[in-house]
Amino acid sequence: xxxxxxxxxxxxxxxxxxxxxxxxxxxxxxxxxxxxxxxxxxxxxxxxxxxxxxxxxxxxxxxxxxxxxxxxxxxxxxxxxxxxxxxxxxxxxxxxxxxxxxxxxxxxxxxxxxxxxxxxxxxxxxxxxxxxxxxxxxxxxxxxxxxxxxxxxxxxxxxxxxxxxxxxxxxxxxxxxxxxxxxxxxxxxxxxxxxxxxxxxxxxxxxxxxxxxxxxxxxxxxxxxxxxxxxxxxxxxxxxxxxxxx
Amino acid sequence: xxxxxxxxxxxxxxxxxxxxxxxxxxxxxxxxxxxxxxxxxxxxxxxxxxxxxxxxxxxxxxxxxxxxxxxxxxxxxxxxxxxxxxxxxxxxxxxxxxxxxxxxxxxxxxxxxxxxxxxxxxxxxxxxxxxxxxxxxxxxxxxxxxxxxxxxxxxxxxxxxxxxxxxxxxxxxxxxxxxxxxxxxxxxxxxxxxxxxxxxxxxxxxxxxxxxxxxxxxxxxxxxxxxxxxxxxxxxxxxxxxxxxx
Numbered sequence: 001x002x003x004x005x006x007x008x009x010x011x012x013x014x015x016x017x018x019x020x021x022x023x024x025x026x027x028x029x030x031x032x033x034x035x036x037x038x039x040x041x042x043x044x045x046x047x048x049x050x051x052x053x054x055x056x057x058x059x060x061x062x063x064x065x066x067x068x069x070x071x072x073x074x075x076x077x078x079x080x081x082x083x084x085x086x087x088x089x090x091x092x093x094x095x096x097x098x099x100x101x102x103x104x105x106x107x108x109x110x111x112x113x114x115x116x117x118x119x120x121x122x123x124x125x126x127x128x129x130x131x132x133x134x135x136x137x138x139x140x141x142x143x144x145x146x147x148x149x150x151x152x153x154x155x156x157x158x159x160x161x162x163x164x165x166x167x168x169x170x171x172x173x174x175x176x177x178x179x180x181x182x183x184x185x186x187x188x189x190x191x192x193x194x195x196x197x198x199x200x201x202x203x204x205x206x207x208x209x210x211x212x213x214x215x216x217x218x219x220x221x222x223x224x225x226x227x228x229x230x231x232x233x234x235x236x237x238x239x240x241x242x243x244x245x246x
Numbered sequence: 247x248x249x250x251x252x253x254x255x256x257x258x259x260x261x262x263x264x265x266x267x268x269x270x271x272x273x274x275x276x277x278x279x280x281x282x283x284x285x286x287x288x289x290x291x292x293x294x295x296x297x298x299x300x301x302x303x304x305x306x307x308x309x310x311x312x313x314x315x316x317x318x319x320x321x322x323x324x325x326x327x328x329x330x331x332x333x334x335x336x337x338x339x340x341x342x343x344x345x346x347x348x349x350x351x352x353x354x355x356x357x358x359x360x361x362x363x364x365x366x367x368x369x370x371x372x373x374x375x376x377x378x379x380x381x382x383x384x385x386x387x388x389x390x391x392x393x394x395x396x397x398x399x400x401x402x403x404x405x406x407x408x409x410x411x412x413x414x415x416x417x418x419x420x421x422x423x424x425x426x427x428x429x430x431x432x433x434x435x436x437x438x439x440x441x442x443x444x445x446x447x448x449x450x451x452x453x454x455x456x457x458x459x460x461x462x463x464x465x466x467x468x469x470x471x472x473x474x475x476x477x478x479x480x481x482x483x484x485x486x487x488x489x490x491x492x
Contacts, residue, residue: 156402160435164476165483173488180489189406221489228486230410236478237411240471242419243426 001192002033002153004048005162005179006119008131008143011172012203012210013121016179017048018153018187020194034198035060037067037080040208043124045079045088046200050153051116051136055103059095059118066091085122089132089140092120097138104136117152125207157189158182172201180225197222247438248279248399250294251408251425252365254377254389257418258449258456259367262425263294264399264433266440280444281306283313283326286454289370291325291334292446296399297362297382301349305341305364312337331368335378335386338366343384350382363398371453403435404428418447426471443468 004017017034033056035047047063049056063079070078079088100114107114115136123129131143133150143150148168151159161181170178176199186193196219201211215222250263263280277299284290293309295302309325316324325334346360353360361382369375377389379396389396394414397405407427416424422445432439442465447457461468 156435157406160403160431161479161483163435164479173490176489177483177486181483181486185406189402189409225486225489229482232482232485233407233410233479236475236482237407237423237427239478240423240427240474243422243467243471244419 001190002050003151003155003158003183003186003190003193004033004050004119004153005149005151005155005158005182006046006048006121006131006143007149007166007170007175007179008121008129008168009148009166009170009172009175010168010204011170011175012201012206013046013123013129013131014172014175014179015046015048015119015121015200016183017198018183018193019196019198020192021053022192028192028194030194030196032198034200035064036200036209036212037064038209039080041125042207043080043122044202044206044208045120045122046202046209047092048119048152049116050118052107052112052114055096055099055114055116056118058099058103059092059116062095062098063092082124084127085124085130085132088122089120089130089134089142092118092132093134093138093140096134096136100136100138119150119152121202123202123204123207129202129204154186154190154193158186161185172203176201177225180222181229184222184226184229247436248296249397249401249404249429249432249436249439250279250296250365250399251395251397251401251404251428252292252294252367252377252389253395253412253416253421253425254367254375254414255394255412255416255418255421256414256450257416257421258447258452259292259369259375259377260418260421260425261292261294261365261367261444261446262429263444264429264439265442265444266438267299268438274438274440276440276442278444280446281310282446282455282458283310284455285326287371288453289326289368290448290452290454291366291368292448292455293338294365294398295362296364298353298358298360301342301345301360301362302364304345304349305338305362308341308344309338328370330373331370331376331378334368335366335376335380335388338364338378339380339384339386342380342382346382346384365396365398367448369448369450369453375448375450400432400436400439404432407431418449422447423471426468427475430468430472430475
């Protein structure tokens with residue numbers, strides 16, 4: 001399983017992903033699910049993936065190959081040269097659709113799950129910062145003012161806190177706190193989501209990554225939020241009146 | 247969808263169920279999912295169901311028909327005359343298996359979901375109070391000291407608070423508060439779980455229902471817990487330190 005969450009706020013984009021994959025409970029591994037491409041000052045793009053790992057790795061490899069070719073001056077369409085973030089989402093969707101066309105039937109015939117989903121967010125010079133979710137067929141949706149966050153993978157445990165505290169106007173330090181709590185709730189309830197985590201932040205209008213870091217299991221800041229949240233929740237529950245049996 | 251939760255504590259049994267069913271998002275109805283049988287002072291049994299409504303209504307109807315026949319003196323095995331709660335679980339499981347055998351293939355052929363699950367809890371004079379979860383094939387598991395609660399239906403949103411506060415020693419007023427909060431979190435996050443609710447409490451050793459009541463959407467006590475929990479969560483989140491972007 002997987003948990004990835006992305007916020008599109010007025011102040012920028014926040015992305016957080018776990019790194020655990022499993023092919024059955026007895027075959028657990030660590031795989032990066034967050035990928036980044038950057039031409040500092042021109043564009044920064046972050047991608048997170050969930051679902052069938054062979055499918056999503058294929059999509060990422062093709063995106064990366066084309067990006068490198070485009071940077072080397074070759075005539076190839078790539079996410080680093082696309083004229084808009086919308087076109088970036090279309091390119092990711094096209095690779096997703098191609099991977100599905102190539103492997104989906106064979107995977108399904110063997111009883112394997114071919115579904116996958118991808119979050120892609122970023123900003124290029126001259127455009128807004130945007131966030132998209134790409135589905136298995138290659139179609140996609142975009143985060144809006146009404147729904148300023150998108151999640152893939154095991155999304156339920158970490159959703160309530162986002163619903164309660166995230167709005168488009170949430171400042172970045174508060175948004176980071178919210179995605180930490182959202183991830184912490186998921187880690188506690190689903191063993192197939194695991195540390196370390198990958199965090200990325202792109203501030204609006206900067207066209208570069210303000211933050212890209214790995215949060216290891218002994219990370220002090222994340223550990224502190226986790227413990228304080230646990231204690232605060234217990235206190236919050238204590239503060240409610242007991243119920244009579246009526 | 248559905249959310250039902252049952253706790254087996256040293257002090258007794260607590261059961262809470264919602265009442266919303268839907269066949270597609272445009273066909274939402276209200277159906278009772280909690281059922282009770284009682285011979286006061288001898289035994290009290292509570293059942294909650296999730297999944298295919300035609301299957302679970304069939305199971306309940308058969309259980310109820312046999313219970314009435316047994317009370318009328320007929321020679322029929324029933325949950326009101328079974329010699330143990332374990333045998334009660336077996337009887338529920340047998341009816342579930344029979345309903346599945348009768349309808350499962352036809353339902354699946356039409357693309358409908360035949361799966362269902364049932365929580366059954368109670369106590370008979372001379373035995374312990376016990377709580378079981380019955381699956382579609384008719385097999386079942388029992389709640390233990392290690393896992394003193396069981397859930398069916400949309401269980402994820404309401405699980406974290408139970409994991410944090412419920413132990414076998416939790417007193418009933420605190421346990422009621424916990425299932426209210428667990429249900430409130432589910433109601434907020436999943437539209438297909440809805441008010442009113444049905445609540446039942448059986449205190450250990452009483453062999454009768456201490457509480458059986460419907461909680462309507464304008465219930466003051468439930469509304470108060472919901473609002474206070476919302477405010478307490480916001481305060482808890484506020485109390486955490488903001489995160490630097492590192």
